[in-house]
Amino acid sequence: MSPALDERDRIRAAMDCILGGTPQNSNGALTIVALAQEAEVPRNALTQRHLDLKKEFYERVKERGSTPDVEIRLRAKIVQLKETIANKNKELDQLRTDVPGLVRVVNELSLENRHLRERLAELESNVHILPIQRQPRVR
Known part of the structure; x- marks a missing residue:
């Protein structure tokens, strides 16, 4: 061409x-x-x-010899974006660190809940179901 x-x-x-x-x-x-x-x-x-x-x-x-304003602004924006990325990476690392602890707590609470439900099922209930009483039909 x-x-x-x-x-x-x-x-x-x-x-x-x-x-x-x-x-x-x-x-x-x-x-x-x-x-x-x-x-x-x-x-x-x-x-x-x-x-x-x-x-x-x-x-x-x-x-x-001098850098144009456009380039200066772009370079400043690049610095700002790099800081944002670094902060987000730090936050992500913290979240990744927190997840195993949170999973452990959820498992412990689930186990405790299961034990409480089992104990509740073992207790003799003081609620009694009454037999169904049929009411006479009104004609």
């Missing part, structure tokens, strides 16, 4: 959008993947066909 005629122009325009902090089709990260998404070209367009544009992009990123 041959590349589109305007592919190089779209890549250069995408560079300007990403480096200008106004991405339209990507997350704005300073990566080849984001650049390809922004230019709406396959990634291999930059890694195989237009190596000069790939090199130019990385040089412009290096010259710029």
Whole structure:
């Protein structure tokens, strides 16, 4: 499949959008993947066909020296999500630790309940069932 005629122009325009902090089709990260998404070209367009544009992009990123706000926000979100995952893993570990104890308590209570039911069945009941008395029919 041959590349589109305007592919190089779209890549250069995408560079300007990403480096200008106004991405339209990507997350704005300073990566080849984001650049390809922004230019709406396959990634291999930059890694195989237009190596000069790939090199130019990385040089412009290096010259710029600062990280764009989008990337800063994404990195902060990643940190937050990693903390959330760590907290959830800690909570899950605690629950896994608690389960055997809870199972043991349920078994003990079930055994105690069975013993109480057996004792209750052994006791002589002071409730007596009265015979059924038929009432005369009224006609």
